Amino acid sequence: METIDGLPPESRFLLRALAAGLSLADAAALLGLGEDAAVRRLRSAAAQAKLSVPAMAAGDAALLSALAPLRRAAARAPTRTTATACPGADVTTAFAAGRLAGPLLLATAEHAADCPHCLERVLAEGPVTGPPEPVPAPRRPRRVATIAIVIALLLGALLLATFV
Numbered sequence: 001m002e003t004i005d006g007l008p009p010e011s012r013f014l015l016r017a018l019a020a021g022l023s024l025a026d027a028a029a030l031l032g033l034g035e036d037a038a039v040r041r042l043r044s045a046a047a048q049a050k051l052s053v054p055a056m057a058a059g060d061a062a063l064l065s066a067l068a069p070l071r072r073a074a075a076r077a078p079t080r081t082t083a084t085a086c087p088g089a090d091v092t093t094a095f096a097a098g099r100l101a102g103p104l105l106l107a108t109a110e111h112a113a114d115c116p117h118c119l120e121r122v123l124a125e126g127p128v129t130g131p132p133e134p135v136p137a138p139r140r141p142r143r144v145a146t147i148a149i150v151i152a153l154l155l156g157a158l159l160l161a162t163f164v
């Protein structure tokens with residue numbers, strides 16, 4: 001049976017967050033990582049678990065599908081015990097909001113990776129980035145058209161005023 005308990009802390013956290021339904025971008029953001037850095041960690045996690053690692057060019061979807069056994073393992077309860085006590089609500093809130101850095105960030109991520117209770121607390125306050133904002137439809141052409149109509153009307157009025 002696959003287990004993620006032997007993987008490095010950041011990889012364990014990423015896999016637990018993915019198994020909980022977070023997007024790769026959200027899972028990476030919780031660790032203060034860019035998506036590229038998260039992908040590198042997941043690729044080495046797959047290699048460490050002796051899974052076949054798809055080519056870089058195959059994209060995130062191929063990597064996530066190759067990671068399926070580890071994502072399933074990450075959905076199961078951890079077997080390792082946490083090295084630290086459960087952090088306070090202020091720390092988990094700051095972590096979920098992306099306001100932690102350095103050793104405290106890593107320690108909190110490692111704890112949450114191995115403590116289902118704290119993982120749930122952290123993820124309940126996330127995801128930090130959420131789905132992308134819908135891009136508003138460009139409005140400029142309509143505004144340009146309106147301005148053109150107004151100018152035409154003004155010119156017409158001017159011409160009328162000149163010749164009448």
Ligand SMILES: [Zn+2]
Binds near residue numbers: 085086087111115119
């Ligand atoms: Zn805990």
